[in-house]
Amino acid sequence: MTIDYKLPNGKLLRISDCVLDIFVMHQQISFNVPESGGILLGRVFEKYIMIESASLPGEGDKRGILFFHRDKRKAQSIINKNYEESNGEIIYIGEWHTHCEKEPHPSFIDKWEIKRAFKKSKLNLKYLICIIVSSDKLLGNLWVGYYDGNKITQCQRVS
Numbered sequence: 001m002t003i004d005y006k007l008p009n010g011k012l013l014r015i016s017d018c019v020l021d022i023f024v025m026h027q028q029i030s031f032n033v034p035e036s037g038g039i040l041l042g043r044v045f046e047k048y049i050m051i052e053s054a055s056l057p058g059e060g061d062k063r064g065i066l067f068f069h070r071d072k073r074k075a076q077s078i079i080n081k082n083y084e085e086s087n088g089e090i091i092y093i094g095e096w097h098t099h100c101e102k103e104p105h106p107s108f109i110d111k112w113e114i115k116r117a118f119k120k121s122k123l124n125l126k127y128l129i130c131i132i133v134s135s136d137k138l139l140g141n142l143w144v145g146y147y148d149g150n151k152i153t154q155c156q157r158v159s
């Protein structure tokens with residue numbers, strides 16, 4: 001199963017089932033577990049962008065109940081490795097993290113981090129995607145944001 005979101009540029013953002021599995025495994029179902037997160041990698045097709053993998057939290061990442069800061073060097077090495085091994089087809093698409101919220105929404109810091117990632121990352125796209133995973137047992141309640149350098153737009157699910 002995949003889930004599609006409509007991007008402001010008219011393309012679809014398609015989240016693959018293996019990435020949805022990663023989201024489910026890391027849902028922050030109580031405040032007893034820290035936030036999880038990582039980067040999103042995928043491929044660009046004519047009508048849609050496919051998120052094919054999501055990195056997992058690990059060594060070097062700072063995790064708390066209300067925050068997640070990923071290790072930048074580790075993330076960049078994952079991006080470079082995928083890019084090289086796929087001959088430039090698998091690219092960095094954005095970031096994901098969890099919230100202990102049924103209806104997730106970005107915090108002030110999240111918005112600041114999205115803008116910073118856009119400025120500091122080597123982007124292959126003209127925009128950056130940020131996904132926040134809810135604590136809802138029925139997944140699909142994701143907050144999907146699109147940042148084009150000007151404003152963050154929440155994307156609506158279409159299927």
Ligand SMILES: [Zn+2]
Pocket residue numbers: 097098099106107110132
């Ligand atoms: Zn957050």
